[in-house]
Amino acid sequence: MSHKNLLPDFVVPESITCADTTYLVSIGRDEPLDTLQVVNLDWHIKSCGYCQIAFQQFQAMFSQLEIVLARPKDT
Amino acid sequence: MNATSINATQANMLAEERGFLLRLARMQLQSSAEAEDVVQETLLAALNGFHSFSGHVNLRAWLLGIMRHKIIDTMRARKFLVSLEEFALDGDDGALDHLFTHANAWNPNTFHSHQSPESCAAQQNLLDIVQLCLNRLHGITGQLFLQREYLGLDLSEIANYAQISQATLRVQLYRARMRLRECVVRSWGEVL
Numbered sequence: 001m002s003h004k005n006l007l008p009d010f011v012v013p014e015s016i017t018c019a020d021t022t023y024l025v026s027i028g029r030d031e032p033l034d035t036l037q038v039v040n041l042d043w044h045i046k047s048c049g050y051c052q053i054a055f056q057q058f059q060a061m062f063s064q065l066e067i068v069l070a071r072p073k074d075t
Numbered sequence: 076m077n078a079t080s081i082n083a084t085q086a087n088m089l090a091e092e093r094g095f096l097l098r099l100a101r102m103q104l105q106s107s108a109e110a111e112d113v114v115q116e117t118l119l120a121a122l123n124g125f126h127s128f129s130g131h132v133n134l135r136a137w138l139l140g141i142m143r144h145k146i147i148d149t150m151r152a153r154k155f156l157v158s159l160e161e162f163a164l165d166g167d168d169g170a171l172d173h174l175f176t177h178a179n180a181w182n183p184n185t186f187h188s189h190q191s192p193e194s195c196a197a198q199q200n201l202l203d204i205v206q207l208c209l210n211r212l213h214g215i216t217g218q219l220f221l222q223r224e225y226l227g228l229d230l231s232e233i234a235n236y237a238q239i240s241q242a243t244l245r246v247q248l249y250r251a252r253m254r255l256r257e258c259v260v261r262s263w264g265e266v267l
Contacts, residue, residue, distance in 0.1 A: 017179035026249040030223065030230055050181035053188050058252075060191035061259050064205045069225040070136035 013043035020044070021051050025058050081125045089118055092138050098210060099139075099225065102217045103146055113149055117142040139225070147226055150236065171253050187257070189264035201263075208258035212251055219244060220251035 014036070016024075024033060024041045033041065045051045065071070096117060100110035120141050121128070128137050173185050191201060212220055222233045234241045 017175075018181045019175045019179035022253060023249060026252050027245065029252070030245070030248065050183075050186055050188075053190070054181065054186075054256075056190060057256060057260050061205065061256055064191070064201050064259075065209075065224060065255075068202050068205045068209065069221075070132065070139040071224065072140075072227055 013039045016040045016044050018044075018048060018051050018054075021048075022054065025055065029062065081122060085125060086122070088134055089121055089138075092135055093118065095135065095206070096138060096142055099221070100142065100146060102210075102213065103221050103226070104149060109149060113142060113145045116145050120145075143226055147228070150222075150226075171250065174253070174257070187260045187264055189260050191263055204259055204262040205255075208255050208262065211258060212254060216247050216251045216254075219247045220255075223248055 021041055021044050024037055027033060027037070028041075045055050093114060096114045097110060100113045101107060104110045104113065117138060121138055128134070132140075174182055176182050209217075219233060219237065222228050222236075223230070228236075230241050230244055234244045237244070
């Protein structure tokens with residue numbers, strides 16, 4: 001989920017919780033997040049050590065899952 | 076080339092993948108008989124089309140690609156209706172509660188911070204862990220998860236097929252991913 005350079009400057013992040021970030025990670029697996037969701041997720045992860053770790057864990061797990069299930073790239 | 080012209084080594088390679096294919100098919104289809112049929116058809120198609128196996132992907136990935144289409148065909152041939160009772164049996168709303176505090180922050184007492192090792196030597200172990208944890212996603216949640224993650228169906232098609240709302244589907248996919256993460260990350264800490 002590389003998006004940092006795509007964020008407009010005028011979007012103000014809202015405060016979200018760690019649980020919210022996990023919802024967004026799951027939603028983002030199925031469809032593109034909207035701008036505010038991306039900003040909120042990015043903002044929270046930058047400021048939360050637990051979520052930084054959890055985010056990396058999700059990314060690694062999804063990569064490995066794609067190999068195990070031979071998931072096509074376009075889905 | 077046809078089924079009779081592949082050599083014994085190639086036939087054994089196909090046979091070795093049968094167990095994995097069957098477990099995956101059983102997680103997605105409503106009866107063992109359907110799963111057996113799909114795997115049988117997949118292996119037969121692989122035998123007949125072994126000449127088209129290029130080796131650019133590994134054998135399992137090639138077989139998974141064949142089986143993906145056969146499962147989708149089987150699913151589309153009939154309706155898959157998820158009842159509320161099945162969700163009640165399968166989904167435990169409180170199962171993930173221990174992960175977060177009342178303020179919905181990660182609970183430091185239950186948070187696993189293990190990271191996936193980067194060494195190439197650990198790669199197969201990592202994939203085995205994901206596979207084992209995947210096997211533990213059973214019931215409706217596992218079915219819906221694989222329809223998305225393996226079959227690559229989009230949310231609207233899965234929701235329509237299962238006769239559930241997309242909101243309900245998102246909750247099930249969320250639960251599955253959280254359970255999978257818990258299992259995988261814990262295993263990284265124990266095994267590697």
